[in-house]
Amino acid sequence: MQNSHASWSREKPVVTLWQIDISPAPGQPDVRGSSLAAEAADLGLNGKLAVAAAHGFLVEGDLDETQVQRLARELLADSVVESATVAPVGDQRLNEAPGETTQLVHVLYKPGVMDPVADSTLAAINDFGYRPRAVRTFRKYWIRGLQPAELPTLCSKLLANDSIEQAVVGPLHLEHLELGSGYSFQRITIPLRSLDDDALVRLSREGQLYLTLVEMQTIQRYFQEQGRDPTDIELETVAQTWSEHCSHKTLAGRIAYRDEHGERRFHNMLKETIFAATQEVRARLGQDDWCVSVFKDNAGVVRFDEHWNVAFKVETHNHPSALEPYGGANTGVGGVIRDTLGTGLGAKPICNTDVFCFAPPNLDPQELPPGVLHPRRVMRGVVAGVRDYGNRMGIPTINGALFFDRRYLGNPLVYCGNVGLLPRDKSHKKSQPGDWIVAIGGRTGRDGIHGATFSSAELTSESESISGGAVQIGNAITEKMVLDVLLQARDRGLFTAVTDCGAGGFSSAVGEMGEEIGAEVWLDRAPLKYDGLSYTEIWISEAQERMVLSVPPHHWDELRSLCAAENVEATILGKFVPTGRLELRFHGINVGELSMEFLHQGRPPVVRDAVYQPNPTVPLNFVPKSDYTETLLRILGSFNVASKEWVIRQYDHEVQGGSVVKPLVGVANDGPSDAAVVRPVLSSQRGLVISCGMNPRYGDFDTYDMATSAVDEAVRNCVAVGADPKRIAILDNFCWGYTDRPETLGSLVRAALGCHDAAVALGTPFISGKDSLNNEFTYEDAQGQRRTISIPPSLLISAMGQIEHVDRCVTMDFKKPENLVYLVGITRNELGGSHFSLVEELTGGHAPRSDLRGAPRIFNAVHTAIQQGLISACHDLSEGGLAVAAAEMAFAGGIGADLDLHAMPHDSTIESRDIDGKAALLLFAESNTRFLCEIEREKQAAFETVLGDVPFACLGKTTESRRLRIQNSPAGSNSPPSWIVDADLETLKEAWQAPLRW
Amino acid sequence: MSQPQVLVLRAPGANCDAETGYAFERAGARVQFVHVNQLLESPRLLKDAQILGLPGGFSYGDDIAAGRILANQIRHHLFDAMAEFKAAGKLLLGICNGFQVLIKSGLLLADVHGEAPATLTGNASGKFEDRWVQLKVTSDRSAFLQGISSLYLPVAHAEGRFVVRDEATLTRLWDNGQVALCYTSPSNLNSASVGYPENPNGSQANIAGITDETGRVLGLMPHPERYIDRTHHPRWTRGEGTSPGDGFAIFQNAVRYFA
Incomplete structure (x- = not known):
């Protein structure tokens, strides 16, 4: 047959x-x-x-x-x-x-x-x-x-x-596969000059431009002066360039901010807080300044060793991930890799870090608002998307975090970060007049049209149908091929500048590279995935895996054959010309012409009010217990603290062959490391340390404290594995709600002030950052009521540290019985926003603050002790405080401990409690800048000498017993111990591993 | 001692080429990285090399199935050149994706009635996993594994489940000494029952590596290039691990083979 x-x-x-x-x-x-x-x-x-x-x-x-x-x-x-x-x-x-x-x-x-x-x-x-x-x-x-x-x-x-x-x-009934349809050219002009304000607003919304009335009026005025109406492509170009995503107009805008200390007017808020901190740190470093390129390229760049610099960038990809978790996360990773690849003359990506915020995965499906994917499905999709892109690119994903809160239900957060390595003499770029504009990599299709403007919009239950085109799937292998040829071309000196095609596509990339020169673009030359794209679609498409190079004409042949040899498409799209204008042509016909100055400097400043009203302090009341074992088990089993092994193992964290400290450590390779360490140069022993800090729960109390705590935590995690606190660079990522509301913007400005103060105090410069605003979700509930869920203020601080010789690295697992266990740092009455509050369902109290004067001394002392080989295990204290840190160290090492809280250094706020209440504070307070350290007895004296006048106490010792026991003995008492925590390691570990063992 | 030349084959999506080349260099070889397009153009490049390394990664995205597209390119265009390479007494090492390519190209196990007798397919766990595994050497046939009895190495793959077409194939592989490496228990190398996660992917007979009949072609899922330094070991901060690491001996054996 x-x-x-x-x-x-x-x-x-x-x-x-x-x-x-x-x-x-x-x-x-x-x-x-x-x-x-x-x-x-x-x-x-x-x-x-x-x-x-x-x-x-x-x-x-x-x-x-x-x-x-x-x-x-x-x-x-x-x-x-x-x-x-x-x-x-x-x-x-x-x-x-x-x-x-x-x-x-x-x-x-x-x-x-x-x-x-x-x-x-x-x-x-x-x-x-x-x-x-x-x-x-x-x-x-x-x-x-x-x-x-x-x-x-x-x-x-x-x-x-x-x-x-x-x-x-049922069965498939198709006759043909869609292959696109023909396109008949038509130059489209928008009658903008005659529109009234209402019509301008309507045009902005219906055209998915997402520009404000003032911005629309400014554009209208520009074209009135030009004596003509704009074409569609001109309007789109301005909308892309002025989008929140591309210009950060809110945070870099004028803000009048008021809080309990009075009023402060910012001309450029980011510049006067975050960047200013970096300038202060750099000025203090003077000759020893190790920052190379900050806040200007696609990623921040700092010195690594005598031959190499390192670039670091963290991006968010929240809105696409809400609609299509796999594709959103997938292209989020692809996008941030292109950021470092497009930094300087191209950095080689060496590791990824990925942080996600979701609603709890055990949410009752009946409670899902319309148009929202279940958080479990979002989480599976996001993890798979990150996994498939990172693993295929051959970049180890070595660090990450997951944070769960109901308010991320309609608006999950996906932060994707990448570190790149670039030669010191290839760290800067400059397009030259006369250079070809060359696109390499993937072809252009209708993918992601309006991604840049869409990411500035609020999500609604209808977003799915409006913005389908903004959702994409990546093709990691195309990007890997681009990476392979780009680095070869860099080393042969074949181009003068490179940037990625991210949000806004060619429009942003060419506009940015030609800002100071001028450019002529021949849109019909772009290779297309299928027929039928209009000239505007070609210009603003956000199709993935494309980079734009500025290529001197005499290098074009060599670049073209290099690309061809590895099946990478390279096409001349136009030329950088010294006109100061952006000229767009389609088959020789002028379809758009804008002055670079108007495009980049013409946007009216955003002026916003910001108000911060401190929350009144509400006391945190709880009924003290004589045994907190049960509480500890519940904190270990809470989603934020629980083991993330299910996620971590799906990422290749060892590819490239430089793994030193893995995300999972300990006797059974399953304990939670504070940070990861890699050797990016295989022939060198110098290490790069990646960690992060984040705790949106503190933001419900005070976003200033949340920010300083996040910086402290990121640095603390880095220092705990051995990073030099004098060589840590940090990044900020603000994900916030609707910042047109003065209160919401106020909470952000306050966090930025915290970032400034912490960075200056710790000497850790911010080198790059990114914000994502308007993260709110609006829907109609069953009663037809319109409801909005805003995410909590979510500041992620990512840290990149360095360690001179990786053989000094320390991990968090207890190593041997009969060693001493020390706590370094002061504990305060800080249970507000803690995981103790979370599992006991309490409100009120104080969120942790940072002692910005004391912290650097603690970090330096711990680092010196690690450098001198005095510490066997070191773990930072964060969610769940001392109790969780001790439990994790014990079950990761398979070694028990007997600890006594009575000597723990604490401040006077803790004194007033009765003894059982005081024990809860000492066990579970989440005060900053604290470490738990395991010390061999023969190193005790040396360790104490190094610590000097930094607050510390010896709490007890590790034991053979495979139990964690903690008591809080009354001072001077000789009575037999009364354990307030007593559990075997298997029980503790099981509580920690069970919730996300999928 | 003569210094052998290693050709590390690059392909779209291969991504362990640099560290694999580095391990060979550390072991004393000269290393040349060659893109598959170059080799397709001039298969003669193989003549200058004594060792061919197929590194890990996701060749052509592992689209359709892991290693399939590169394996077909070899079947269609390079099979004779590689067979000649093999017949000339040279060495071929396929790690992870390289193993998948070797087995699907027919270079490691010859086709039976026009079809591959075994394959590497999706992990029983249904997902990609990176974890360290204990291996024991189960045959003295492979030139790469001479003098080695056990190895502790990481795996990182989504499609590492070794499956044979029929029981006869398995018997033949055992009888010929072609089962080179097996997953086993770290506490008992001769353990009779090895389950997940010791056997990380559900491979039949816990098979982690296969050699050809000559002993000069080896394919293995674990990554020896990821454990050549003490600090690669997941528990080096606990005093475990050696320098060089377990994986290094495989590269040294390859280089010494031409001494």
Whole structure:
């Protein structure tokens, strides 16, 4: 039968749309099917489903069945573990249910969504000598145990994501794969000059420009002066350049700020707080300044050693991740990698750090507002997206954090960071007049149109339908290929400047590189994924994996052949010309012309009011207990503290071969390291230390304290593994709510002031940063009431430290029984926002403050002790305070400890308590700048000498017992110990590991 | 001692090439990085090399299946050149993605009735995992594993589950001494029952590495290049680990083979 069909094909060649279904062979596990069934149960959809999963390919072309059978056998299916069914689409053989009555669902990407596997498959089929027209991939599910009414919910909640995929119930009936359609050129002019204010506002909203009335009026005036109306592309270019995402206009704008100390007027808030701190630190360093390029390039750059600098950047990708967690996180990682790759003349990415904020994953699915994905699904998608991009790029993901709060429900946060290594003499760039504008990497499609302006908008339950185009899938291998050729071209000196195509696409990249020169762009030259793009779409597309280079004409041939040798597309898009103007052409026709000055300097300053009203202090009341073991177990099992091993192991944290301190440490390789250490130069022993600090719970009390605490925590984590506190650079990432509200902006300004003060006090310069504002989610509840959820003020501080020789590094796991255990630092009455409050459901109290004068002495003392080899284990105290730190050190090391709180250095605020209440404070307060250290007895004297007058106390010793026991003995008492914490290590570890053991 | 030349094969998405080359260099070899396009253009480049290294990574994104597209490129265009390389008494090492490419290209295990007798496919856990595993050497056939009885190394992959087409294949591999490396328990190298996570991917017979019949081609899922220094060991701060690390001996053996 197959033969007759094939010969018929050959006699009368026709284009056939073939479908190749691939299922696990008999006897092979259906891993995806069973995990989907389990997920359906976890999401509360249906606990009794049986799912058989398959995947497949649609291949359209002049191919006969024998040829497609060969492709199935030799390329598409693995005949050891899979079986394939080949037939034209619609053929009955493809749709025969395996076994009992089941429901069939196909899931396909929507046309135009990046399908990397399809692209690779097309190329691999070409390698067989066949020439198909198009390939698409799909997934296929046979579902048993489903009520028909449940099908739509299952499709939208689990099987497909409406923003990028379509679910087809039943057999596929397609005739052709979409290949795009023709484009007939039409130069579009917008009659802007005649519009009244209402019409301007409407145009801004309906055109997804997201500009304010004042900005629209400024643009109107510019074109009135020019004596003409703008084209669509001109309006889009201005909107991109002036977007919050690209210009940070709110935080770099004029702000009148009031708090309990009075009023302060900022001309440029960021410059006068964050940047100012860096300037103060650099001035103090003088000759020893190790900052290289701060707050001007795509990433901040500092000195590493005599040959190398390091660049560091952390970005957010919140809005795309809310709609499509996998694609959003995937392209978030891809984007930040391009940031360091586009820093100086190109840095080699050496490690990633990724921090996420989600609503608790155990949320009752019934409580989900409309249009919101369940946090469990968001978390799985985000982790998979980060994993697949980072791992494929061959960049180790070595650091991260997860933070859970209900207020992230409609608006999860995804922070993606990357560190790059670049030669000292390649750390600066400057495009030259006459250079070609060259695009390399991925092709341009309709992907991500309006991403830059969209990220400035508030999310609503309808965002999904408005902004579908802003959601993308990345193709890591394309970016890896770009990385490979870019670094070779850098080392051969083939270009004068490079930048990434991020938000705003070519519009931002060319606009930025040509700001001081002028540029002429020939939009018809851009290689396209498919036909039908207008000149404006080409200009503002945010298609991934593209970089723009400034190439002197005499290097063009060499660059082109270098790219061609590794299958990377390189195209001349235009030329930098000394006109001071941006000229856009399509097939020789002028479609836009703007002065660079208007574009970059013409935006009216944003003027905002900001108010901060300190929260009245409310006492924190709790009923003291005589045994806190149960409380400790609940804190260990809270989502923020619990083990993140499920996430960490999915990331390759050792690729590139420089791993020194891994994110998981200890006797069973599963304890929580404070920071990770890598050697970016394999022949050198110098280490790079990456850590972070964040605690939005403190922001509910005072964002100034939250900010200083976050800086302290990031630095503390770095120092705990051995970083030199005098060589730590930090980054800020502000994710906030709707900053047009003076109170919301006020809380941000106050945090920026905290950042300034902490950075100056600790001597840790900010070198780069990024903000994401308007993180709010609006929806209608069941009663038809409009409701808004704003995220809590969320400041992430990322730290990059250095250590001269990695053999000095220390990890947090207890090493040996009978060693001494020391606490360094002062404990205060600071349970506000603590995890003790969280699990005991308490409110009130004080959030931790930072003793900015005392902290540097503590950091220096601990560092000196580590350098001298005096510390066997060192752990920072953070969420859950001393009790959690001691428990983690004990179960990570598999070694118990007996500790006594009575000698713990604390301030007078703690004294007033009765003894059981005081014990709770000492155990669980989250006061800053504290470390728990394990010291060998013979090093005790030397250790105490190094600490000098820094507050410290010996709390006890490690033991053989595999139990953690803590008492708070009355001073001078000789009575037998009365343990207020007493648990074996297995119980503690199980409490910590169980919640996120997925 | 003559210094062998190593050709480390780069491909779109390969990403452990630099550290693999570094390990070979430290062991005393000269290293040349060659892109697969270069090799497709002039397969003669193989003639100058004594060792061919296929590094880890995600060649062509591991799209369709891990290593599949690069393996097909080899089958279609480079098979003869590589077979000749092998026949000339030279060495071939495939690590992680390199192992996946070797097994799917037919260079490691010859096709039976036109089809590969074994494969590496999706982990039983359903996900990518990075973790350290205890390995024991189960055959003295491989030139790369001479003098080594056990290794502690990291794995990092999503598709490392070794599966044979039929029981006869497995018997043949054991009988020929081609089962080179097995996952085992750190506390008992001869443990009879090895489950997850000691066997991190659900491989049949706990197989982590396979050698060809000559002993000159080795494919393994774990990454020897990630443990050549003491500070690579996950517990070096606890006094464990050696310098050089366990993985280094594999590179040294390769270099000494040409001494």
